[in-house]
Amino acid sequence: MPRESGTLPEYWDTYKPYRGHGEQPVPDIDAFAWTQYDGHGPGEEFLGSPRTALELGCAEGKEAVYLARTGVEVTALDFSAVQVTRARRWWGDTPGLAFVEAEACGYLAAAETTYDAIFSVWGALWFTDPDDLIPLIARRLSPGGILAFSQAEPIEGYYGPQPMYGNGLAGRKLTLLRWSYPPQWWADLLKRTGFVDIDARVLPAPSPDDVGTLMVRASAPR
Numbered sequence: 001m002p003r004e005s006g007t008l009p010e011y012w013d014t015y016k017p018y019r020g021h022g023e024q025p026v027p028d029i030d031a032f033a034w035t036q037y038d039g040h041g042p043g044e045e046f047l048g049s050p051r052t053a054l055e056l057g058c059a060e061g062k063e064a065v066y067l068a069r070t071g072v073e074v075t076a077l078d079f080s081a082v083q084v085t086r087a088r089r090w091w092g093d094t095p096g097l098a099f100v101e102a103e104a105c106g107y108l109a110a111a112e113t114t115y116d117a118i119f120s121v122w123g124a125l126w127f128t129d130p131d132d133l134i135p136l137i138a139r140r141l142s143p144g145g146i147l148a149f150s151q152a153e154p155i156e157g158y159y160g161p162q163p164m165y166g167n168g169l170a171g172r173k174l175t176l177l178r179w180s181y182p183p184q185w186w187a188d189l190l191k192r193t194g195f196v197d198i199d200a201r202v203l204p205a206p207s208p209d210d211v212g213t214l215m216v217r218a219s220a221p222r
Helices: 062-069 081-091 104-110 130-139 183-192
Strands: 052-056 073-078 097-101 115-121 141-152 160-165 175-180 196-203 213-219
Touching: 052 062, 062 073, 062 097, 073 081, 081 097, 104 130, 130 141, 130 183, 141 175, 183 196, 183 213
Parallel strands: 052 073, 052 115, 073 097, 115 141
Antiparallel strands: 141 213, 160 175, 196 213
């Protein structure tokens, strides 16, 4: 079974966009954001020009909605029933957009559909064993299709699966794993899996002392 930190969806139920309870306002959507800094980094053009796309770990679904509004047919997947229910309530009537409750590896292993793009914005690509997930993604991309994802840059010298307490340091133990590797490691894995045109790098933050963003993009062979 793939090692995936979402085996307890409790953490993801409260992840975004707000912690706490009660009805939440529908967020404004005016950009496709890959990084943790407003207005920083590329937009939807980082995906190329797909007709169909799959998002792995969509949370509240902002990027999926933005992409669907440009005419792309988007499937947005999340492991949390709470996240998917809220996203459907907010944007379930968006043309060309479907929200799916599923774990990434299980969904990809069972799927028969292929996509022009598969992407993850600080999502399942950070919280699932890439040795399991990347080959499954490769099988579900159309020829020439794009894989693109972003997450926090790794801490130098501390690579691999990193455990953390998802609910802080008090209360019931809720352990998560994040897989953190440098750009060259990702490039090597993608090349071994058959991807081409690989671009893996750290995009510096607007302030040089702040945490940067790991940005990775690669193409399936034609």
